[in-house]
Amino acid sequence: xxxxxxxxxxxxxxxxxxxxxxxxxxxxxxxxxxxxxxxxxxxxxxxxxxxxxxxxxxxxxxxxxxxxxxxxxxxxxxxxxxxxxxxxxxxxxxxxxxxxxxxxxxxxxxxxxxxxxxxxxxxxxxxxxxxxxxxxxxxxxxxxxxxxxxxxxxxxxxxxxxxxxxxxxxxxxxxxxxxxxxxxxxxxxxxxxxxxxxxxxxxxxxxxxxxxxxxxxxxxxxxxxxxxxxxxxxxxxxxxxxxxxxxxxxxxxxxxxxxxxxxxxxxxxxxxxxxxxxxxxxxxxxxxxxxxxxxxxxxxxx
Amino acid sequence: xxxxxxxxxxxxxxxxxxxxxxxxxxxxxxxxxxxxxxxxxxxxxxxxxxxxxxxxxxxxxxxxxxxxxxxxxxxxxxxxxxxxxxxxxxxxxxxxxxxxxxxxxxxxxxxxxxxxxxxxxxxxxxxxxxxxxxxxxxxxxxxxxxxxxxxxxxxxxxxxxxxxxxxxxxxxxxxxxxxxxxxxxxxxxxxxxxxxxxxxxxxxxxxxxxxxxxxxxxxxxxxxxxxxxxxxxxxxxxxxxxxxxxxxxxx
Numbered sequence: 001x002x003x004x005x006x007x008x009x010x011x012x013x014x015x016x017x018x019x020x021x022x023x024x025x026x027x028x029x030x031x032x033x034x035x036x037x038x039x040x041x042x043x044x045x046x047x048x049x050x051x052x053x054x055x056x057x058x059x060x061x062x063x064x065x066x067x068x069x070x071x072x073x074x075x076x077x078x079x080x081x082x083x084x085x086x087x088x089x090x091x092x093x094x095x096x097x098x099x100x101x102x103x104x105x106x107x108x109x110x111x112x113x114x115x116x117x118x119x120x121x122x123x124x125x126x127x128x129x130x131x132x133x134x135x136x137x138x139x140x141x142x143x144x145x146x147x148x149x150x151x152x153x154x155x156x157x158x159x160x161x162x163x164x165x166x167x168x169x170x171x172x173x174x175x176x177x178x179x180x181x182x183x184x185x186x187x188x189x190x191x192x193x194x195x196x197x198x199x200x201x202x203x204x205x206x207x208x209x210x211x212x213x214x215x216x217x218x219x220x221x222x223x224x225x226x227x228x229x230x231x232x233x234x235x236x237x238x239x240x241x242x243x244x245x246x247x248x249x250x251x252x253x254x255x256x257x258x259x260x261x262x263x264x265x266x267x268x269x270x271x272x273x274x275x276x277x278x279x280x281x282x283x284x285x286x287x288x289x290x291x292x293x294x295x296x297x298x299x300x301x302x
Numbered sequence: 303x304x305x306x307x308x309x310x311x312x313x314x315x316x317x318x319x320x321x322x323x324x325x326x327x328x329x330x331x332x333x334x335x336x337x338x339x340x341x342x343x344x345x346x347x348x349x350x351x352x353x354x355x356x357x358x359x360x361x362x363x364x365x366x367x368x369x370x371x372x373x374x375x376x377x378x379x380x381x382x383x384x385x386x387x388x389x390x391x392x393x394x395x396x397x398x399x400x401x402x403x404x405x406x407x408x409x410x411x412x413x414x415x416x417x418x419x420x421x422x423x424x425x426x427x428x429x430x431x432x433x434x435x436x437x438x439x440x441x442x443x444x445x446x447x448x449x450x451x452x453x454x455x456x457x458x459x460x461x462x463x464x465x466x467x468x469x470x471x472x473x474x475x476x477x478x479x480x481x482x483x484x485x486x487x488x489x490x491x492x493x494x495x496x497x498x499x500x501x502x503x504x505x506x507x508x509x510x511x512x513x514x515x516x517x518x519x520x521x522x523x524x525x526x527x528x529x530x531x532x533x534x535x536x537x538x539x540x541x542x543x544x545x546x547x548x549x550x551x552x553x
Contacts, residue, residue, distance in 0.1 A: 055552065056390065056393055056394070057553045075396060079394060079395060079396040080396050082394075084390075090388045091388060092391065093386070094319050099315070103308055103315075103391075104395070106307065106312075107308050108305065108396065109396075153395075
């Protein structure tokens with residue numbers, strides 16, 4: 001398998017559940033080593049796409065492959081290459097943490113995996129809970145166990161389906177440190193999340209899904225440049241602004257002026273006109289566009 | 303087949319962790335049946351000449367317990383995993399549908415045999431030890447557990463809620479096992495019900511199993527073996543076809 005083989009390859013994927021179309025022709029390639037984000041509102045088809053990659057759902061038509069292995073024809077190789085952290089907080093109440101990880105290793109044909117199991121438990125702070133029944137774990141610990149289970153077979157491609165939903169700040173941070181390290185070590189990461197700031201900070205490339213279609217797919221940097229809506233919040237020492245600017249500025253309840261602009265030259269000329277009118281700026285805050293703006297914008301436009 | 307070993311082990315460990323519920327309880331239930339029925343009927347009923355009612359009843363009870371527990375093992379494991387959602391743990395790895403089938407089936411057979419052995423062990427105090435045909439015993443025990451283990455897999459996959467599985471158990475499995483000659487010989491039934499009983503595969507399992515214990519039966523044990531074998535092949539084929547298609551497991 002060469003470096004050119006995509007970690008995840010999806011082409012013209014269709015899936016319909018009774019009356020709803022979950023995927024309407026999705027095509028996507030994720031390169032090896034990428035940290036890729038899949039965003040979209042609820043019901044956009046993110047989980048369906050992931051389920052097809054994992055073999056949990058069967059596509060009506062189209063192809064999906066993990067590292068070149070078709071997820072239906074070569075399911076053994078494709079599943080061996082893939083680690084999935086499911087969205088639902090599931091666990092098997094019959095077993096403790098260590099048993100769960102040993103059994104999961106066994107499903108992948110790994111019998112003597114204790115060295116690696118100890119290592120993942122250590123990284124995910126599960127070591128002191130190794131002998132606890134999974135039922136007695138807190139929600140955060142159950143989430144960690146799910147991550148550990150997805151990693152028992154050292155998969156080169158890791159899929160995380162909203163791994164931080166309902167997870168506290170500490171765990172979220174340590175989880176991302178761990179996942180980022182795996183990415184630096186060469187693992188490909190596919191992430192879906194509702195927290196757009198997470199996606200913005202972590203993902204090098206992002207695809208946005210809406211109603212089963214990809215409506216945007218680009219590097220995070222390029223996506224952020226799609227919306228050049230900057231916003232300046234100004235507190236002035238005057239009650240009104242020069243007439244020419246009245247339509248461009250709006251005033252908050254607390255007396256702050258809001259100015260939306262695309263180019264910094266506009267801000268420059270506003271400031272010059274204010275100075276010319278003898279109005280001085282007491283306070284100014286700039287808001288750069290973030291992924292949320294881009295996301296909202298794209299979802300509205302498409 | 304290495305994934306099979308892990309899934310088989312997990313299924314065994316699962317019922318062994320709740321052994322009081324999965325093994326001790328059915329043994330106690332069977333013991334209660336034995337105490338009550340043999341107390342009431344011992345003096346009044348002689349099904350086969352020279353065979354006491356208790357000796358007649360024991361193999362039926364052992365077989366009934368095996369059937370119900372083999373069914374219960376695979377069906378309850380699957381429905382629990384589906385309801386809890388942890389079924390994904392076995393759907394995500396590279397397990398083939400054949401490995402999946404054999405692991406759930408194997409564990410159901412073991413659970414059935416363990417319960418059967420337990421029931422038999424406690425009944426040894428009540429009926430004299432006899433075993434003229436140990437080969438038939440083994441053949442019928444294995445086939446019975448395998449059939450019900452496979453039926454349990456089908457039921458566990460089909461059921462979407464606990465009450466659907468309970469309906470399957472209460473309206474199908476329980477009548478089939480109760481109305482198949484555990485407590486009586488079908489020769490004591492009116493002709494119509496006798497012929498109905500002959501259409502019930504469980505009847506052959508109990509009848510043939512009893513033959514191993516007391517050396518007498520209502521039908522030829524070879525015929526029973528044929529019926530049971532055919533049932534096992536048919537239900538296995540159905541189960542494998544369902545698993546292969548991903549019915550209710552892979553949407």
